Amino acid sequence: MNFNVEKIRKDFPILHREVYNKPLVYLDNAATTQKPVQVTEEMNRVYETINSNIHRGVHYLSDMCTGEYEKAREKVARFINAASTNEVIFTSGTTGSVNTVAFSFGETFVSEGDEIIISALEHHSNIVPWQMLCERKKAVLKVIPVNGNGELLMDEYEKLIGPKTRLVAVAHVSNAIGTRNPVERIIEISHNHDVPVLIDGAQSIQHEKIDVQKLDADFFAFSGHKVYGPTGTGVLYGKEEWLEKMTPYQGGGEMISSVSFEKSTYNRLPFKFEAGTPNFAGAIGLAAALDYIDNTGIGNIAEYEKDLTDYAVSKLSQTENLKLIGTPAHRTSVISFLLENIHPYDAGMVIDKMGVAVRTGSHCAEPLMGFFGIRGTIRASLAFYNTRKEIDVLHNAILKVKEMFR
Amino acid sequence: MTVDKIQDEIVDEFNVFEDWMDKYNHLIELSKNLSPLDKKHKTNDYLIKGCQSKVWLHAEYRDGRIYFSADSDAVITKGIISLLIRVMSGRKPEELVNADLYFIDRTGLKENLSPTRANGLVSMVKQMKMYALAYHAKEQKNGKQNG
Numbered sequence: 338m339n340f341n342v343e344k345i346r347k348d349f350p351i352l353h354r355e356v357y358n359k360p361l362v363y364l365d366n367a368a369t370t371q372k373p374v375q376v377t378e379e380m381n382r383v384y385e386t387i388n389s390n391i392h393r394g395v396h397y398l399s400d401m402c403t404g405e406y407e408k409a410r411e412k413v414a415r416f417i418n419a420a421s422t423n424e425v426i427f428t429s430g431t432t433g434s435v436n437t438v439a440f441s442f443g444e445t446f447v448s449e450g451d452e453i454i455i456s457a458l459e460h461h462s463n464i465v466p467w468q469m470l471c472e473r474k475k476a477v478l479k480v481i482p483v484n485g486n487g488e489l490l491m492d493e494y495e496k497l498i499g500p501k502t503r504l505v506a507v508a509h510v511s512n513a514i515g516t517r518n519p520v521e522r523i524i525e526i527s528h529n530h531d532v533p534v535l536i537d538g539a540q541s542i543q544h545e546k547i548d549v550q551k552l553d554a555d556f557f558a559f560s561g562h563k564v565y566g567p568t569g570t571g572v573l574y575g576k577e578e579w580l581e582k583m584t585p586y587q588g589g590g591e592m593i594s595s596v597s598f599e600k601s602t603y604n605r606l607p608f609k610f611e612a613g614t615p616n617f618a619g620a621i622g623l624a625a626a627l628d629y630i631d632n633t634g635i636g637n638i639a640e641y642e643k644d645l646t647d648y649a650v651s652k653l654s655q656t657e658n659l660k661l662i663g664t665p666a667h668r669t670s671v672i673s674f675l676l677e678n679i680h681p682y683d684a685g686m687v688i689d690k691m692g693v694a695v696r697t698g699s700h701c702a703e704p705l706m707g708f709f710g711i712r713g714t715i716r717a718s719l720a721f722y723n724t725r726k727e728i729d730v731l732h733n734a735i736l737k738v739k740e741m742f743r
Numbered sequence: 744m745t746v747d748k749i750q751d752e753i754v755d756e757f758n759v760f761e762d763w764m765d766k767y768n769h770l771i772e773l774s775k776n777l778s779p780l781d782k783k784h785k786t787n788d789y790l791i792k793g794c795q796s797k798v799w800l801h802a803e804y805r806d807g808r809i810y811f812s813a814d815s816d817a818v819i820t821k822g823i824i825s826l827l828i829r830v831m832s833g834r835k836p837e838e839l840v841n842a843d844l845y846f847i848d849r850t851g852l853k854e855n856l857s858p859t860r861a862n863g864l865v866s867m868v869k870q871m872k873m874y875a876l877a878y879h880a881k882e883q884k885n886g887k888q889n890g
Contacts, residue, residue, distance in 0.1 A: 357763060680817035682795040690763040698795050713795060741768060742818060 359692030367718030409624035434558030434573035439466035487663030509541035514663025515671030566626035770822025798863035839875035
């Protein structure tokens with residue numbers, strides 16, 4: 338494997354800081370990832386040398402900035418293998434992307450009595466926009482259930498989908514417990530019923546090769562900040578045939594071709610869905626992050642992270658009185674657990690003081706927590722800059738918690 | 744003892760600890776000494792909802808003073824509750840209405856009461872002050888009637 342973690346860590350300045358006088362061990366990557374200098378320097382370069390509003394001015398800087406913004410779109414299109422840049426819409430994040438589809442697809446294709454299918458593993462961001470759509474249209478939300486390991490029950494899914502189903506929206510990877518869902522099969526089944534599928538890729542884009550054409554996803558949503566890019570950036574991939582038919586989500590500048598008080602006509606794709614000044618500096622920064630991943634090699638990243646995740650799961654599951662929440666056969670980089678008779682909040686406070694950043698709580702997935710009959714978990718989520726040594730620090734912190742709250 | 748006197752006492756108590764773990768160990772000890780909350784008050788009616796840990800708070804007004812009892816499902820939260828009760832319970836409403844709870848800051852426990860921690864403690868402090876305000880208003884009204 339052509340992968341040197343120490344060399345990679347040098348690109349991430351924050352990993353070398355201390356918290357509470359202890360070296361930071363950052364294991365909250367499912368919440369957000371750290372940024373390599375290649376991304377922050379690129380964004381500084383934009384602000385220091387070409388900052389200017391895009392698609393508007395005829396002046397030099399506006400031309401430069403517009404060109405780089407559109408180059409960033411080309412980068413994203415290549416990264417996920419979209420058929421055309423018309424299919425790549427910049428958004429504010431996964432939440433923005435899902436809401437765009439829930440509104441625009443919903444307005445166009447969903448009416449009373451129709452059904453939308455999601456899963457029990459979803460983040461609130463892939464639940465609430467659909468609930469709002471269902472309320473608006475008097476449609477019905479159906480939920481694919483999970484088994485005790487936290488894996489989707491595919492038989493139940495096949496029973497749920499039917500002539501009233503308008504769209505299926507599922508997570509590629511569960512942010513709360515790490516299940517890697519069989520989205521290939523989900524899409525295949527859905528397409529057999531001529532139903533489009535949205536994949537919430539917030540927790541997959543940074544961990545495995547995404548090829549939207551091979552996947553045959555109709556929509557694919559992800560966040561820039563979870564893939565080592567800037568906060569406030571995101572992407573909605575959508576097949577052109579769907580995007581063309583969908584009504585715009587927000588109105589404003591950029592998304593129109595002409596405006597009069599009687600009637601406005603909308604711009605072509607992808608601009609139709611990008612109202613207002615987009616986060617162009619962010620988009621260019623995101624492209625730098627994707628370059629960084631390409632240079633490292635997503636295959637190398639996946640291989641390294643799989644090894645690290647296996648190490649962490651094995652180390653944690655051997656810990657006495659530690660219970661893994663979610664034990665899926667296919668797991669991606671997220672490990673949720675509880676310590677017997679110890680409140681996750683108590684554990685989290687002590688782990689924090691050992692310099693280890695983990696997340697405690699419901700992870701914006703309250704329905705899933707409800708299914709397991711718990712209010713929250715402690716979650717460690719890994720990235721390719723983490724090391725086995727850091728997993729050992731987490732393990733020691735857990736032992737300390739057990740000792741203190743015995 | 745005044746509210747401030749007790750607060751100073753607590754600040755001194757915590758200043759001894761150099762290490763976070765020692766502070767937490769102390770809170771764990773304090774949590775064990777917290778008088779139990781009557782079972783009939785450990786219901787949703789008395790629950791102060793926090794995102795991560797639950798807090799139940801009961802207040803009783805007796806002979807011009809407010810007596811608080813409380814509990815939590817998390818130990819560290821419970822330890823901090825015991826401090827809040829030590830400072831706030833058994834006092835006249837007027838004292839509480841005007842109390843400035845600086846001990847939270849000076850013991851370094853502030854992060855436990857930051858709104859983002861969402862552990863129910865912020866709401867608990869707010870609720871304690873609300874009780875004080877309500878009883879204070881009631882006293883003034885009754886006082887006027889009696890006078």
